[in-house]
Amino acid sequence: MRVTFKRDWIHSWLLLLPAMVFLFAFTHIPAVTTFINSFYSTPRGRRPAKFIGLENYERLWDDPVFWKVMFNNLWFALGTIPLSIALSIAMALWVNDKLAGRSLVRMAYFTPTVLPLIAVANIWLFFYTPGFGLFDQVFGALFGWSSTNWLGDPATALNAVIVVTVWKEAGFFMIFYLAALQAIPVSLVEAARIEGASRWTIFWRITFPLLMPTTLFVSINAVINSFRLVDHIFILTDGGPDNASSLLLFYIYEVAFRFWETGYAATLTVALLLLLSALAIGQFFFFDRKVHYK
Amino acid sequence: MSDPLTGAHAGKAIRLENVSKLFGESRAVDDVSIEIPAGSFTVLLGPSGCGKSTTLRMIAGLEGTDEGRIFIGGDDVTGKPSSKRDISMVFQSYALFPHLSVAENIIFGLRVRKVDARERREKLARVADLLGLSELLERKPAQLSGGQQQRVALGRAIIGEKPVCLMDEPLSNLDAKLRHEMRVELRGLQQRLGFTMVYVTHDQVEAITMADQVVLLNAGRAEQAATPRDLYERPATPFAARFIGTPPMNLIPMSAIEPLQDMPTGLLLGVRPEALCLADDGGLSGTVRSVEYLGADTLADCEVSGSLFQVRLPGSRSVSTGEALRFTASTADLHVFDRLSGGRRDDLIPEIGSRLRPQ
Structure with missing residues (x-):
C-alpha cells in the first residue's frame, strides 16, 4: 500500500518534469537571475560584477530617459488599447452579421495579424515616407497639405507607431470577439427586439455586457502587448528622434545590447516585470465586479 | 386607470x-x-x-x-x-x-x-x-x-x-x-x-x-x-386522425374488411382502438398478433387481410396470440377518409355502420 502510494508520487513528478525543466530554464531561473543581477554592477573585462546594493535603482530613479520612455509607453498603451478594442468590436459586429463575402472580409481583417511585424513595418515605412509616401500623396491631393516627416518629427513619431500597432492588433482581437459573439444565443437578441429595443440599446444593454469576459482577456493581452511589442520600432524609427518613440522594452534592449550595461538593464527589466504584474492584478480586481461569467 | x-x-x-x-x-x-x-x-x-x-x-x-x-x-x-x-x-x-x-x-x-x-x-x-x-x-x-x-x-x-x-x-x-x-x-x-x-x-x-x-x-x-x-x-384528414389520440386511430383499407369489399376503392375506415368492442357476430374480424397488458386495459394488435389495427379491451378480458376475434363499433365512432383527396366521406358512414353491426 505504502509502496504503491510512493510510486504514484514519483510517477506524477516524472510526468511533470519535461514541462517543468523548460519552464524553469527559460522563465523562472532567468527571472530570478535578473532580479539578483539588478543589485550587481556590470562586469567588464577583468573586473567581475560586484554587489552594489540599490545603486542601480537610484540611477534608474534619476535617469531622465527612463522616465521619458515610461511616459511614452503610457501614452502608447492609452493610444493603442482602447482604440484597438473599440475597432475590433466594431469589426467583429460587422462580420458577424449576414453579409455578402463575409469570409473574405473576415480574412482581410485577420491578415495584419498573420503578417510578420517586421514585414508590416516595412510597408508602413513606405506609407509614412515624406514626399512620395502614401499618406503625403493622399493628404496632399485631398487637402493640399505640404509634405510631413511623420516618423522624423518628435511630435508625430510615437503616434505614427501607435497607428501601426492598432492596425496590427485589432484584427487579432476581432477573432476573440467574433467567437464570443457567436456564443451569445440569437434568442437573447430576438427577445430584446420584441421588447422594442433598438440596435444601440441591444448592444449596450445585452451584447457588450455579455462580451465583458472577452474584453477582460483582450485588455490584459493588449496591456502586455503594449509593453512587449517593439519589433516595428526597430524598422520605423529606431526609438528616435531623441527617444520620442522609444518604449521601455526598446530602451532595455538598447541599454543591454547596444551600450552593454547588463547590470542596469537587469534593473530596468525588474521595473518592467513589477509594472506588468501590478497591471494584470489590478485589471482582474477592477473588472471582476463588472464581468459576468456564465 | x-x-x-x-x-x-x-x-x-x-x-x-x-x-x-x-x-x-x-x-x-x-x-x-x-x-x-x-x-x-x-x-x-x-x-x-x-x-x-x-x-x-x-x-x-x-x-x-x-x-x-x-x-x-x-x-x-x-x-x-x-x-x-x-x-x-x-x-x-x-x-x-x-x-x-x-x-x-x-x-x-x-x-x-x-x-x-x-x-x-x-x-x-x-x-x-x-x-x-x-x-x-x-x-x-x-x-x-x-x-x-x-x-x-x-x-x-x-x-x-x-x-x-x-x-x-x-x-x-x-x-x-x-x-x-x-x-x-x-x-x-x-x-x-x-x-x-x-x-x-x-x-x-x-x-x-x-x-x-x-x-x-x-x-x-x-x-x-x-x-x-x-x-x-x-x-x-387521415393525418389529423392519426396525430390526435393515444394510441392513434386505426385506418384500415376497406378492401381488407369482408363486409365492405364492394365499396369504392381507395377508401379508409377510421376507428379508434377504444371504440371497437367485441361482438361474436360483428362485421370486423381479426387475428390477435400481439398483446400488451396495461392493467386497467389491454392493447391488442390484430390483423385482418394484411392490415394491422389496435384494439383497447377491458383488462378483465384475457386474449391470447393467435385468437380470432370479431368486433363491432357504433356508427357515431366511425370515420371514412378518401385516400386520394385526403378528405372525409361522411355520406358513406350510415351505410358502413349498418354493415359492421352484428347481423
Missing part, C-alpha cells in the same frame, strides 16, 4: 392570409391561412419540421413573410418589425438575459420604452406577486431552477400588457410534474388577463388540455383548425 392585471386589456385577433415561407427551394410554410379570434388560446400543433415554429416567428416578425399577409387586430403588420407589432413572446430557451437580475429581466421592455420608475416598480411588484417571484427578484437567472426561469420569462411577457402573447414550446424543458402544473397555470393566467395566446407545441396533450382552438400543421400546411373536441371527434 383600470387594473391591467384583471383582464381589462383585451386581446387582438390575428389573421394569416395565404402565408408562405421559403428556405431556398423548400417551402417551410406553404399557403397557410389561419383565423385566431381575439382573446383565444390557439395552439399550433404538429410534428417537428412541420413549420409551426416558423409560422409563430413570422407572426412575431422575427422571420420575413415571403408570400401572403399577416394582420394583428385588423392592421396589416406583414412588413413591420417585431417592435411595432404590439406583441410579447416566450422562447423555448426562455432567452433570459444572464447578466441581469430577475427584476431587470422582467422590466427590460419597460426600461426600453422609458416607462417612469414609479410605474415600473408598481408593475413589477404586481407581476412578481402574481407569479410568486417576489423573493427572487435580486437573483441572476443562473441561480434559478428551470420552473422559476420559466416564470421569469412569463413575467417579462405579461408585464407589458400586450394584447398578443406568443409562446414557442415553453414547457419542453420542464419535467413532467412541473409541466402539468404550468399547463394549468398558463391557461389560468391567459383567461384571467384576457390576451390572445398563440402557443406552439408538438405535444398533443398540451394542445388538447389548454387550447380553445388547435391548428394542426403538417409539412408546412394547415391540416385542420378546430376545437380540441372537434379535432378528436371529427378529424378532417
